[in-house]
Amino acid sequence: MGFLQRCLARSLLQGQRSLGNPERLKPPLPTWGLLYSTGVPGLQERTLIAVKPDGVQRRLVGDVIKRFEQRGFKLVGLKLLQASEGILAEHYHELRRKPFYQELLRYMTSGPVVAMVWEGYNVVKTSRSMVGETNPAEAKPGTVRGDFSVHVSRNVVHASDSVETAQREISLWFRHDEIVDWDCCDHNVMYEL
Numbered sequence: 260m261g262f263l264q265r266c267l268a269r270s271l272l273q274g275q276r277s278l279g280n281p282e283r284l285k286p287p288l289p290t291w292g293l294l295y296s297t298g299v300p301g302l303q304e305r306t307l308i309a310v311k312p313d314g315v316q317r318r319l320v321g322d323v324i325k326r327f328e329q330r331g332f333k334l335v336g337l338k339l340l341q342a343s344e345g346i347l348a349e350h351y352h353e354l355r356r357k358p359f360y361q362e363l364l365r366y367m368t369s370g371p372v373v374a375m376v377w378e379g380y381n382v383v384k385t386s387r388s389m390v391g392e393t394n395p396a397e398a399k400p401g402t403v404r405g406d407f408s409v410h411v412s413r414n415v416v417h418a419s420d421s422v423e424t425a426q427r428e429i430s431l432w433f434r435h436d437e438i439v440d441w442d443c444c445d446h447n448v449m450y451e452l
């Protein structure tokens with residue numbers, strides 16, 4: 260039996276054992292969590308990725324998710340929402356004096372946003388390079404912005420720019436109970452644990 264099948268079989272077995280058992284509402288023991296918390300440091304780094312209103316309108320959500328899944332990151336938070344001016348004012352606080360700030364808020368409130376939290380080794384830096392330069396004219400082909408956008412005012416996706424910013428942005432966009440801690444079956448294939 261291959262590794263993934265063993266993983267699935269183990270989950271099914273755990274599910275069956277818990278049926279009829281008053282303990283069943285308790286989450287299963289974090290077997291794999293123990294494994295990777297003792298392995299490569301930084302595996303649980305997280306970042307905020309958001310598909311902006313132009314990306315949602317253009318049905319690019321699936322493509323963005325696919326890239327992050329294919330790269331090997333783990334999705335731990337996901338929601339579609341109409342962002343309020345309040346959350347955006349906090350999110351873009353550092354840009355409040357820029358000439359494009361009001362237009363940026365108008366753009367970001369023009370339709371729904373898909374906010375996500377992705378987890379994995381070096382995810383902040385790697386996702387910035389997957390997303391590409393802020394100005395799509397400078398973004399390389401193969402990056403999200405380099406493949407799907409042409410103008411800086413409509414650049415499809417947001418990615419946190421540092422680990423500290425990511426922590427702040429994740430707690431701004433997600434409540435604690437909206438983040439799901441789960442164990443990825445392929446972790447010991449992806450990483451040297």
Ligand code: IDP
Pocket residue numbers: 354359363392393411412413414416417418420
């Ligand atoms: P980033 O999204 O690559 O981190 P920031 O400099 O943090 O880039 O800018 C935040 C967002 O503000 C950009 O993604 C883009 O949507 C918008 N923006 C930045 N510069 C300009 C500009 O010169 N004109 C219009 N919008 C801009």
Ligand code: MG
Pocket residue numbers: 420
């Ligand atoms: Mg930024």
